[in-house]
Amino acid sequence: MISGLGDGPLACMQRGKQVPYAEVGTRKKTFAEVQTERLNQAERTVLIKCPSKLNQKKLLQYLASHGNIKSHFFFENRGISALVEFSEKSSIASLQDAVGIPSASEHHVVPFKSRLFTFTLKNPVSQHVEDTPLHLSPQCHIPVKDLIEKLCLADSISTQMYILLNEYQLTEENIKLRFLACSLVRDFARAYFPDSTVKPFGSSVNTFGKLGSDVDMFLDFCDTGKHATKMKKGPFEMEYQMKRLPSERLATQRILSVIGDCLDNFGPGCVNVQKILNARCPLVKFSHQPTGFQCDLSVSNSIATRSSELLYIYGCLDSRVRALVFTVRCWARVHGLTNSAPGTWITNFSLTMMVMFFLQRRSPPIIPTLDQLKELADEKDKHIIGGYDCSFVSDLRKIKPTKNTETLDVLLGEFFEYFGNFDFRKNSLNLRKGKEVNKPESSPLYIWNPFEQDLNISKNVNQPQLEKFIAMARESAWILQKEDKTQQMINKEPWGLAALLIPFGKNNSSKMKNRMKGIGSETIRSLLDSLKLNNASSQQKAVGK
Ligand code: CTP
Ligand code: MG
Numbered sequence: 001m002i003s004g005l006g007d008g009p010l011a012c013m014q015r016g017k018q019v020p021y022a023e024v025g026t027r028k029k030t031f032a033e034v035q036t037e038r039l040n041q042a043e044r045t046v047l048i049k050c051p052s053k054l055n056q057k058k059l060l061q062y063l064a065s066h067g068n069i070k071s072h073f074f075f076e077n078r079g080i081s082a083l084v085e086f087s088e089k090s091s092i093a094s095l096q097d098a099v100g101i102p103s104a105s106e107h108h109v110v111p112f113k114s115r116l117f118t119f120t121l122k123n124p125v126s127q128h129v130e131d132t133p134l135h136l137s138p139q140c141h142i143p144v145k146d147l148i149e150k151l152c153l154a155d156s157i158s159t160q161m162y163i164l165l166n167e168y169q170l171t172e173e174n175i176k177l178r179f180l181a182c183s184l185v186r187d188f189a190r191a192y193f194p195d196s197t198v199k200p201f202g203s204s205v206n207t208f209g210k211l212g213s214d215v216d217m218f219l220d221f222c223d224t225g226k227h228a229t230k231m232k233k234g235p236f237e238m239e240y241q242m243k244r245l246p247s248e249r250l251a252t253q254r255i256l257s258v259i260g261d262c263l264d265n266f267g268p269g270c271v272n273v274q275k276i277l278n279a280r281c282p283l284v285k286f287s288h289q290p291t292g293f294q295c296d297l298s299v300s301n302s303i304a305t306r307s308s309e310l311l312y313i314y315g316c317l318d319s320r321v322r323a324l325v326f327t328v329r330c331w332a333r334v335h336g337l338t339n340s341a342p343g344t345w346i347t348n349f350s351l352t353m354m355v356m357f358f359l360q361r362r363s364p365p366i367i368p369t370l371d372q373l374k375e376l377a378d379e380k381d382k383h384i385i386g387g388y389d390c391s392f393v394s395d396l397r398k399i400k401p402t403k404n405t406e407t408l409d410v411l412l413g414e415f416f417e418y419f420g421n422f423d424f425r426k427n428s429l430n431l432r433k434g435k436e437v438n439k440p441e442s443s444p445l446y447i448w449n450p451f452e453q454d455l456n457i458s459k460n461v462n463q464p465q466l467e468k469f470i471a472m473a474r475e476s477a478w479i480l481q482k483e484d485k486t487q488q489m490i491n492k493e494p495w496g497l498a499a500l501l502i503p504f505g506k507n508n509s510s511k512m513k514n515r516m517k518g519i520g521s522e523t524i525r526s527l528l529d530s531l532k533l534n535n536a537s538s539q540q541k542a543v544g545k
Contacts, residue, residue: 030394031309035199041176042183044070044089046115047290050080056134059119060084066098067091073137073173077292080134082119083176112266114187116290137173139292141211144334144501151498152489157480158408160497161323168326170209178204181291182217188262189219193255196221201301206308207315208325208352214294218301219259252299253277259297260284303451306383306390310450314356314367316396320408321367325355327412327497334501335472337465344462346445346469353431353447353457358415360434364404366411369434370450373399390451412497416477420470428456476500 029037050059056074059082063069068087075081086092092115099117102109142150147167151160170178178200186198202216203209245251257275264273269289276283283298315322329348332338339345359366376393383390393399406414427436428446432453439446441456444466449455479499488495494502 028397031312038179041085042179045083045085045180046092046117047180048082048084049118050082051121052080054134066094074134075137075139110266114184114268116268139174139211141168148494148498148501152494156409157412157496161327161408164330165323165326168210170211174211177291178215181215181288181293181295185217185297189259193221201305201308206311207322208311214296216296218298220300253282255299256282256284302385306451311352313396317367317399318402320411321359323408324411325352328355331500335503337469337472344460345465346458346461350447350458357429357431358418362404364402366402366404368399370432388451413477413480416473420474420477424466475504
């Protein structure tokens with residue numbers, strides 16, 4: 001077992017791997033505490049590329065001569081690599097002093113000394129290689145096909161959903177690797193801005209990250225705010241001379257441009273560096289080969305950090321939350337409702353917010369509204385960002401557990417039923433109030449950004465994509481209502497969640513008719529409405545041609 005985070009929420013989340021179906025009762029650490037701890041851990045960490053035939057004892061012995069090793073693991077990524085966490089940061093300096101620089105015979109090397117090393121055996125044949133095979137920590141999830149097979153062996157849909165969660169969620173090792181990637185980028189940023197730090201946000205830290213998802217990171221100039229108020233008290237004022245630019249956006253673009261160039265020119269294993277500086281939120285995209293991650297680097301994204309923390313809180317409150325989100329996200333991926341490339345489809349972030357909204361709407365609610373979390377906030381939880389009040393409670397212990405005892409079997413079916421029948425033409429999802437409210441504008445899907453209340457987080461979604469979502473939700477609700485689990489198990493047919501993760505046949509008009517027989521008049525009315533909508537949009541397309 002890897003030591004490190006004690007009983008923190010991320011640690012509990014990982015322990016779920018051994019005890020998949022247990023409710024987690026003692027999640028106490030705040031988001032900020034976990035972040036700080038993980039970032040510190042990453043600063044004491046190095047990554048070593050190893051030969052395929054490795055004597056791990058010898059490697060660890062050698063490294064231990066530079067200081068106590070707190071944790072380590074091996075993983076496969078273009079060969080074998082080892083992540084090694086020292087107890088003290090000074091051990092890294094000692095190691096860096098001792099290691100050599102590659103000879104410049106074939107390529108010329110850029111003399112940037114990082115925390116990425118290569119370990120080779122001088123005389124591989126004569127070195128004794130261990131008999132015990134190296135344990136490699138997996139960094140990607142099993143294929144959907146294998147998942148479906150596992151799901152068929154479960155005894156309930158709830159169990160299936162927890163199995164999916166355990167197969168897909170980030171592992172302790174993968175989280176360490178993500179923080180290390182941020183910490184390595186930070187080393188570049190610090191060459192220019194010694195006070196800066198690089199922090200992950202989004203699904204790497206909000207408890208909804210899946211193995212294989214990208215690492216969203218941002219450059220934070222944490223001390224700028226502190227310095228601004230520092231000199232106010234005394235009888236005089238002294239401040240730094242700093243370059244002044246006409247807008248914050250321009251400053252962001254310049255900083256990202258330089259850091260992007262640095263990563264491209266000097267960063268070991270940083271490839272495919274793309275600067276996307278004209279986006280609403282300027283960013284640099286790159287592949288980080290040593291860790292195997294696709295990374296998106298932006299600058300001080302305080303509101304996105306707040307939404308990461310909000311989701312973190314929701315994810316920690318009740319074990320059903322993450323199981324339902326992972327299930328819905330996997331279901332959406334299988335049916336082509338989401339896509340890793342940007343486009344007019346629903347994003348994972350929007351889907352996650354839809355699940356949160358649904359859980360707020362249960363009776364009794366499974367998670368509180370943002371306004372309720374704001375009422376529980378104290379002075380230190382106050383955050384006003386760009387004029388928006390982003391305050392909410394950070395201490396999880398202050399939030400009362402829900403009295404709702406619905407099973408995940410019920411919740412999954414109800415989720416599809418709820419959104420299969422949602423009046424998207426009229427209503428939007430407001431997580432701050434936990435209410436459906438009239439749409440302020442005509443976007444097909446409107447989910448209020450919980451913090452920047454004038455933004456729709458699903459503005460990119462077009463009508464056909466929304467209709468596809470509605471149709472899939474209805475089909476899934478119908479499958480769950482109609483299925484005969486025992487018969488399907490006898491016939492060795494996929495059942496429950498497994499049946500939902502197999503792409504539905506394209507020609508399902510007969511199924512549609514059956515479905516109409518089996519469900520209430522409300523559902524039939526909205527189904528007919530959506531068919532009209534479908535017709536209207538295809539007519540529109542035809543006219544457009
Ligand atoms: N974000 C946002 N508004 C959006 C899109 C994204 O505030 N319209 C913020 C959210 O905090 C989100 C983060 O940016 O979590 C990262 O976005 P993205 O990578 O698209 O989503 P993830 O939640 O990281 O999900 P995934 O696993 O698909 O990467
Ligand atoms: Mg992401």
